Amino acid sequence: MSNHFEADDIPQISATFRLQWEEAQDCHVLLYPEGMVKLNPAAGEILKRCDGINSVGLIVKDLQSAFPDADLASDVYQFLDTAYDNQWIQHKSA
Amino acid sequence: MTTNGSNTSLPKPLWLLAELTYKCPLQCPYCSNPMDIARYKDELSTEEWIRVFKEARALGAVQLGFSGGEALVRKDLEILIAEANKLGFYTNLLTSGVGMDEQRIKAFKEAGLDHIQVSFQASSEELNNYIAGNNSFEHKLEMARLVKKYDYPMVLCFVLHRHNEDQVEQILKMSHALDADYVELATTQYYGWALHNRAQLIPSQAQVEAAEAVAHRYQEKYKGKMRIFYVVPDYHETRPKACMNGWGAVFLTIAPDGTALPCHAASELPGLTFPNVRDHSIDWIWTDSEDFNKFRGYGWMKEPCRDCSEKEKDFGGCRCQAYLLTGDAANADPVCSKSPHHEQMVKLVNQANSDANSNTAPLVFRNMRNSKRLTEHKWPVFSKS
Numbered sequence: 001m002s003n004h005f006e007a008d009d010i011p012q013i014s015a016t017f018r019l020q021w022e023e024a025q026d027c028h029v030l031l032y033p034e035g036m037v038k039l040n041p042a043a044g045e046i047l048k049r050c051d052g053i054n055s056v057g058l059i060v061k062d063l064q065s066a067f068p069d070a071d072l073a074s075d076v077y078q079f080l081d082t083a084y085d086n087q088w089i090q091h092k093s094a
Numbered sequence: 095m096t097t098n099g100s101n102t103s104l105p106k107p108l109w110l111l112a113e114l115t116y117k118c119p120l121q122c123p124y125c126s127n128p129m130d131i132a133r134y135k136d137e138l139s140t141e142e143w144i145r146v147f148k149e150a151r152a153l154g155a156v157q158l159g160f161s162g163g164e165a166l167v168r169k170d171l172e173i174l175i176a177e178a179n180k181l182g183f184y185t186n187l188l189t190s191g192v193g194m195d196e197q198r199i200k201a202f203k204e205a206g207l208d209h210i211q212v213s214f215q216a217s218s219e220e221l222n223n224y225i226a227g228n229n230s231f232e233h234k235l236e237m238a239r240l241v242k243k244y245d246y247p248m249v250l251c252f253v254l255h256r257h258n259e260d261q262v263e264q265i266l267k268m269s270h271a272l273d274a275d276y277v278e279l280a281t282t283q284y285y286g287w288a289l290h291n292r293a294q295l296i297p298s299q300a301q302v303e304a305a306e307a308v309a310h311r312y313q314e315k316y317k318g319k320m321r322i323f324y325v326v327p328d329y330h331e332t333r334p335k336a337c338m339n340g341w342g343a344v345f346l347t348i349a350p351d352g353t354a355l356p357c358h359a360a361s362e363l364p365g366l367t368f369p370n371v372r373d374h375s376i377d378w379i380w381t382d383s384e385d386f387n388k389f390r391g392y393g394w395m396k397e398p399c400r401d402c403s404e405k406e407k408d409f410g411g412c413r414c415q416a417y418l419l420t421g422d423a424a425n426a427d428p429v430c431s432k433s434p435h436h437e438q439m440v441k442l443v444n445q446a447n448s449d450a451n452s453n454t455a456p457l458v459f460r461n462m463r464n465s466k467r468l469t470e471h472k473w474p475v476f477s478k479s
Contacts, residue, residue, distance in 0.1 A: 011190075015245065015247070018184060022156060023154075024153070025154070025156075031184035031208070032209075033183075033276060034159070034209075034211075035157075036156060036157065036184075046416060065317055087318075
């Protein structure tokens with residue numbers, strides 16, 4: 001389902017990025033040296049759960065209960081791959 | 095002049111560049127600070143800077159750069175970082191590393207600093223120290239290592255010009271050995287001191303092409319490990335860059351004395367009044383001041399920009415470059431081959447091509463003595479505050 005993550009893996013925001021809610025942008029953003037990525041609502045919801053504590057399985061479960069109308073597991077895995085390839089997230093360091 | 099009551103379409107100042115001081119222990123002749131740096135004695139106080147940060151943050155600014163001169167000269171830098179961090183800014187310290195030590199790097203971390211960008215003048219000690227005008231190379235290496243040790247993203251910046259353009263390969267190898275996350279191969283921008291030294295700094299076309307090839311090769315080689323930013327220097331291009339992403343669109347620079355500018359070189363433009371944060375709120379300066387609206391949007395444009403299909407891509411390029419090379423800031427940036435003044439750029443590069451091995455005029459180093467000597471006669475009799 002994912003190139004980089006299994007259900008037991010624990011993702012976290014990479015050290016070179018900072019995730020925060022920006023009122024002026026009305027969205028979550030990823031900040032990095034002299035730059036910013038604006039996130040769409042779904043990306044924001046996923047990344048704010050990548051806290052280095054919850055496993056991907058738990059993140060999917062949590063999102064599923066927050067958004068019961070959507071079948072979102074495959075979307076989440078797909079986005080995590082994109083985020084990983086962009087170096088926004090990494091595996092929790094052991 | 096400005097809005098019709100609704101601010102919804104007005105861009106927000108995402109980037110606040112705080113030029114804390116024009117004092118600097120280095121003397122780089124490619125500095126884009128204005129040449130009259132010796133005139134800026136009345137620096138904003140700690141409290142005034144904090145007010146600026148609060149007001150800019152309320153308008154939506156999120157990236158804050160501490161710059162100069164050398165920001166480390168300010169003894170209150172730790173306090174300013176802590177305040178900015180509390181406000182939710184992503185804080186960037188753009189520094190030469192001179193004036194920093196392990197204790198300060200640690201204190202900055204505790205204050206919440208997000209990123210330190212250390213600039214080098216070259217990859218060899220001899221050239222670095224010659225350009226910087228001091229023996230800083232070894233210290234910079236040590237600072238770069240400490241940046242890593244204290245878990246900051248490591249960004250190294252090299253400003254390229256004729257004297258170091260051929261070192262790009264060594265620069266990238268050195269950066270990789272230091273374990274840098276990002277390397278910025280910046281291009282000299284010909285404003286201020288750099289403009290004064292332009293004939294001695296502008297690289298030849300062959301140098302630029304060789305540097306670009308090396309940069310691209312290493313972008314592939316270090317993919318996933320180290321990001322390399324390389325941009326072709328303006329003078330060697332045929333289309334202008336979207337300077338500052340448009341006038342009054344994203345960037346807000348505050349000079350050491352509180353002068354607010356849409357970009358750090360704009361103080362060279364004539365006919366602007368330069369609002370000061372001591373007299374006005376950031377909101378007024380950004381939204382209502384005449385200066386920040388002067389080249390906002392597209393209404394000010396002349397031909398060939400006005401009817402150009404690319405105007406929304408590059409906003410007509412750089413206003414300062416247009417003024418400095420054509421005498422009119424509302425002209426198209428002469429980098430553009432559609433500009434009737436483009437020939438001038440071509441001439442400058444041709445000159446550099448034939449000059450490359452025979453630059454005889456000495457570089458004028460950026461320091462307070464040279465600033466006074468070269469600009470004092472032009473200073474206003476009554477300084478503003």
